Amino acid sequence: MTEHYLVLAAILFAIGGLGVLIRRNVIVILMSVELMLNAVNVTFVALARQHGSMDGQVIVFFVLTVAAAEVAVGLAIILMNFAQRKTINADEIRLLRG
Amino acid sequence: METELLRWIVLLPLLGFFAGVFAARTNRPELARFTGPAVVLAAFVVVLISVGRLWSLPADGALVDKMFTWIEAGPLSIDFTFRIDRLTSVMLLIITGVGSLIHLYSLGYMDHEPDVARFFAYLNLFVSSMLILVLADSLPVLFIGWEGVGLCSYLLIGFWYKDMNNADAGQKAMIANRVGDAAFLIGMFLLFWSLAQVGTASLNLQSINEQAPLLAEKLPWVPTVVCLLLLIGATGKSAQIPLYVWLPDAMAGPTPVSALIHAATMVTAGVYMIARLSFLYVEAPGAMDVVATIGALTCLFAATMAIVQDDLKKVLAYSTVSQIGYMILGVGVGAFAAGIFHLMMHAFFKALLFLCAGAVMHALHGEIRMSHMGGLGSKMPITAKTFLIAAMAIAGVPGFAAFFSKDMILEAAFVSGHTLQWALGLIGAGFTGFYVFRGYFRTFTGESRLDPEVAAHVHEMPRVMTVPLMILAVLSIVGGWIGLPFGLLWGDAIGHYLSPSLATPHGHHGHPTTGTLLFLMTLATAVALFGIWWAWTLYAKSPQLLETVYARTRGVYTVLWNRYWVDELYDTLIVDPYKRTSRFFWKGVDAVFIDGLVNGVGAVVTWNAGVWRRLQSGNVSHYALGMLAGAVLLAGATWLVLQN
Amino acid sequence: MTLFWILACVTIPAALTVILHRNPVYSALALVFTLFQVAIMFVALDAHLIAFLQIIIYAGAIVVLILFAIMLLSLEPEEPGDGRSSLRAAGWGAAALLGLELVAIAAVFPDTPAAEKPLPEGYGSVAKIAERLFTTHLLPFELTSVLLLVAVVGAVVMARRRTGP
Numbered sequence: 001m002t003e004h005y006l007v008l009a010a011i012l013f014a015i016g017g018l019g020v021l022i023r024r025n026v027i028v029i030l031m032s033v034e035l036m037l038n039a040v041n042v043t044f045v046a047l048a049r050q051h052g053s054m055d056g057q058v059i060v061f062f063v064l065t066v067a068a069a070e071v072a073v074g075l076a077i078i079l080m081n082f083a084q085r086k087t088i089n090a091d092e093i094r095l096l097r098g
Numbered sequence: 099m100e101t102e103l104l105r106w107i108v109l110l111p112l113l114g115f116f117a118g119v120f121a122a123r124t125n126r127p128e129l130a131r132f133t134g135p136a137v138v139l140a141a142f143v144v145v146l147i148s149v150g151r152l153w154s155l156p157a158d159g160a161l162v163d164k165m166f167t168w169i170e171a172g173p174l175s176i177d178f179t180f181r182i183d184r185l186t187s188v189m190l191l192i193i194t195g196v197g198s199l200i201h202l203y204s205l206g207y208m209d210h211e212p213d214v215a216r217f218f219a220y221l222n223l224f225v226s227s228m229l230i231l232v233l234a235d236s237l238p239v240l241f242i243g244w245e246g247v248g249l250c251s252y253l254l255i256g257f258w259y260k261d262m263n264n265a266d267a268g269q270k271a272m273i274a275n276r277v278g279d280a281a282f283l284i285g286m287f288l289l290f291w292s293l294a295q296v297g298t299a300s301l302n303l304q305s306i307n308e309q310a311p312l313l314a315e316k317l318p319w320v321p322t323v324v325c326l327l328l329l330i331g332a333t334g335k336s337a338q339i340p341l342y343v344w345l346p347d348a349m350a351g352p353t354p355v356s357a358l359i360h361a362a363t364m365v366t367a368g369v370y371m372i373a374r375l376s377f378l379y380v381e382a383p384g385a386m387d388v389v390a391t392i393g394a395l396t397c398l399f400a401a402t403m404a405i406v407q408d409d410l411k412k413v414l415a416y417s418t419v420s421q422i423g424y425m426i427l428g429v430g431v432g433a434f435a436a437g438i439f440h441l442m443m444h445a446f447f448k449a450l451l452f453l454c455a456g457a458v459m460h461a462l463h464g465e466i467r468m469s470h471m472g473g474l475g476s477k478m479p480i481t482a483k484t485f486l487i488a489a490m491a492i493a494g495v496p497g498f499a500a501f502f503s504k505d506m507i508l509e510a511a512f513v514s515g516h517t518l519q520w521a522l523g524l525i526g527a528g529f530t531g532f533y534v535f536r537g538y539f540r541t542f543t544g545e546s547r548l549d550p551e552v553a554a555h556v557h558e559m560p561r562v563m564t565v566p567l568m569i570l571a572v573l574s575i576v577g578g579w580i581g582l583p584f585g586l587l588w589g590d591a592i593g594h595y596l597s598p599s600l601a602t603p604h605g606h607h608g609h610p611t612t613g614t615l616l617f618l619m620t621l622a623t624a625v626a627l628f629g630i631w632w633a634w635t636l637y638a639k640s641p642q643l644l645e646t647v648y649a650r651t652r653g654v655y656t657v658l659w660n661r662y663w664v665d666e667l668y669d670t671l672i673v674d675p676y677k678r679t680s681r682f683f684w685k686g687v688d689a690v691f692i693d694g695l696v697n698g699v700g701a702v703v704t705w706n707a708g709v710w711r712r713l714q715s716g717n718v719s720h721y722a723l724g725m726l727a728g729a730v731l732l733a734g735a736t737w738l739v740l741q742n
Numbered sequence: 743m744t745l746f747w748i749l750a751c752v753t754i755p756a757a758l759t760v761i762l763h764r765n766p767v768y769s770a771l772a773l774v775f776t777l778f779q780v781a782i783m784f785v786a787l788d789a790h791l792i793a794f795l796q797i798i799i800y801a802g803a804i805v806v807l808i809l810f811a812i813m814l815l816s817l818e819p820e821e822p823g824d825g826r827s828s829l830r831a832a833g834w835g836a837a838a839l840l841g842l843e844l845v846a847i848a849a850v851f852p853d854t855p856a857a858e859k860p861l862p863e864g865y866g867s868v869a870k871i872a873e874r875l876f877t878t879h880l881l882p883f884e885l886t887s888v889l890l891l892v893a894v895v896g897a898v899v900m901a902r903r904r905t906g907p
Contacts, residue, residue, distance in 0.1 A: 001743075009848070013840070027766055028760075028761070035761070052865070054865070054870050067804065069889055733847060
């Protein structure tokens with residue numbers, strides 16, 4: 001039973017990763033990241049249940065919190081960038097170019 | 099006998115060198131004008147004291163001053179020790195005595211020279227190096243002095259270095275010396291190695307001399323090879339064939355330098371070295387024959403070039419080469435004492451000749467071509483008279499210095515069977531008389547060919563210059579009386595004095611008959627007087643004959659005037675290929691290959707960096723891809739691990 | 743078990759919609775849907791409190807924020823031909839590979855001997871989680887509060903910069 005959830009979580013993670021790589025719209029990229037995080041949460045909860053331990057759920061608790069903070073800050077950055085450069089196309093944000 | 103006195107002989111001039119450097123740096127020429135001559139005079143005094151002590155010892159005694167242990171490396175042990183025996187004493191008296199006179203003379207000669215402090219510094223350094231050379235107790239220490247005088251020669255020849263010709267002359271001297279020095283070093287190494295094989299490994303001169311017979315017995319080829327290598331070194335330092343070419347060019351230096359270095363001292367180092375190692379040389383008769391032949395050949399060869407020179411100093415330069423040829427001939431036939439005797443005489447009259455030439459040059463504001471001189475005798479009487487005395491000495495006029503020494507050498511050559519060398523030396527004596535009196539007549543007598551405005555200012559030199567001339571003139575007359583033939587009065591005093599220090603060759607012939615000796619002496623004198631007479635005829639009595647003679651001998655004259663094209667020969671055979679090789683290594687190897695290699699490394703690094711730089715696109719998606727790729731790899735690894 | 747298969751068949755298409763739909767608003771809505779499915783998964787796995795929190799925080803706050811941002815920026819639907827094709831291909835390849843590997847790992851993940859161990863009393867309840875948070879994991883709990891503070895301050899600072907003095 002646990003393996004089923006693990007496989008599902010793996011697929012969701014891969015889908016999220018695909019989204020990060022394929023899409024140009026940074027907000028959609030952010031959403032894909034959230035998808036990946038959720039997949040990880042599922043993995044943790046499933047394994048916690050398998051071992052009968054609460055620790056997995058506590059970890060998920062923290063992941064939830066941090067994800068919220070991260071989205072807040074990330075959106076703030078995206079909005080600031082849009083204000084400067086009028087774009088949310090990931091390809092056009094290249095200040096770190098070497 | 100141990101003493102701590104000897105080191106002062108060297109240290110005093112060395113202190114003079116430092117004082118001179120200080121004076122030059124702080125622009126105090128008067129300081130150097132005092133210390134320069136003072137330290138050499140002081141050294142002369144110490145020499146007198148030391149020699150006095152030496153004379154209180156038995157005939158083979160010596161004064162020794164061990165300063166410190168220099169090298170201790172396995173079997174090689176060299177102490178920095180000074181030693182005076184009878185041979186050394188003669189050299190020391192010459193170096194410090196004649197040296198002092200020349201230093202005093204220089205005070206007058208260099209009176210208008212702004213750089214005089216540097217001059218005296220170098221001159222003092224030279225004197226101390228030469229003293230190290232003769233005081234050395236072992237070959238390496240001798241070599242220090244040997245190199246030191248070579249260095250100072252270079253520095254002093256190129257004293258007025260701003261003129262490229264002077265600098266080139268100094269360089270030529272250095273390089274020619276270097277070739278000789280290389281041979282000297284190889285000889286020294288071979289000697290040490292072979293002594294290690296057969297006896298006690300040591301480079302101490304006494305030890306070498308003592309072990310020479312043993313060496314000759316066990317490794318017979320070694321003495322010959324070593325002596326030949328050392329001979330090459332001597333030809334460099336003493337300007338013999340084939341390495342004499344630097345000495346004529348060395349006349350670019352100030353005249354006191356020519357007098358001291360290229361007449362009395364440095365150029366005699368080769369002769370001294372051979373005499374010092376006489377015990378080794380007598381074990382190598384083949385090498386000694388080569389020595390004698392080179393000496394005789396050089397004697398005549400140089401004399402022929404001296405007769406056509408216009409530059410008075412060049413005449414004296416070739417004369418030096420020729421006279422040293424006599425010394426080398428002397429030691430080559432086993433007459434070591436005779437060679438040293440002539441060395442001493444030569445120091446007197448050659449230094450005197452050079453100082454006179456310097457006086458003339460000084461009076462004529464730099465003119466040294468005899469074709470622009472003439473009739474100076476009336477205006478510079480002391481210079482003219484002393485020059486004449488020196489001329490008679492060098493020519494071998496009976497009673498004057500070289501009459502006795504040159505005779506002794508030629509005699510020894512004839513008696514020991516070296517007839518060819520004797521003949522060459524004899525003819526050389528004729529040329530000697532000719533060229534030196536040609537010099538005298540052209541310079542001091544006859545009509546004046548002077549530049550009019552120069553002529554107006556010609557005057558005799560101040561006393562600080564003329565007194566040394568007079569002293570040397572006296573020595574040129576009486577100096578020879580220490581070696582009288584036929585056992586007259588005290589006989590061959592110099593020979594007896596030196597004999598404990600010098601070897602006698604094997605198979606030494608008995609004393610020749612008085613009749614033979616008288617015959618040889620008369621012959622030599624006759625040849626010399628003929629040379630003088632011929633010079634007098636051409637240059638004093640009937641100058642009109644010059645045209646006829648010249649017309650008849652055009653071909654020979656050209657050869658001599660061009661100095662047998664020896665310099666040109668060396669240029670083509672050695673210098674040009676060397677330059678070509680250097681150029682090849684510079685342009686071909688260094689610029690192309692090595693620079694290419696080094697720059698190539700840099701280029702590869704830069705190219706590589708350029709490739710990897712593309713990884714930094716700034717595009718976050720690329721970075722995300724990278725991260726994911728890494729995750730892929732990690733997941734793969736995890737799966738593999740879990741499989742097991 | 744049947745619950746699981748229903749969930750699977752619903753969640754995966756929803757997730758694909760999130761990443762593949764051109765219109766970001768539709769993506770956001772699909773995301774909400776996916777997050778709801780995940781919450782149901784949590785319930786099925788006896789993580790009741792977590793399920794609540796998932797809905798409150800994720801669906802309630804985060805996606806709302808995202809929608810705010812999308813609306814604020816009045817975005818045009820993205821053109822499908824954007825981006826370099828080589829990158830897209832690499833992206834597909836990498837993601838596919840990763841998915842395969844993770845599935846493989848999951849498939850061979852070792853089971854604990856008793857596959858269905860009886861769960862402890864109050865598993866997944868508020869009390870149990872609270873007990874953990876305030877004892878073993880107290881430090882991360884406190885630090886998380888600091889983290890949230892930092893995030894809020896950072897967001898405010900960034901928004902303020904334009905209109906600063």
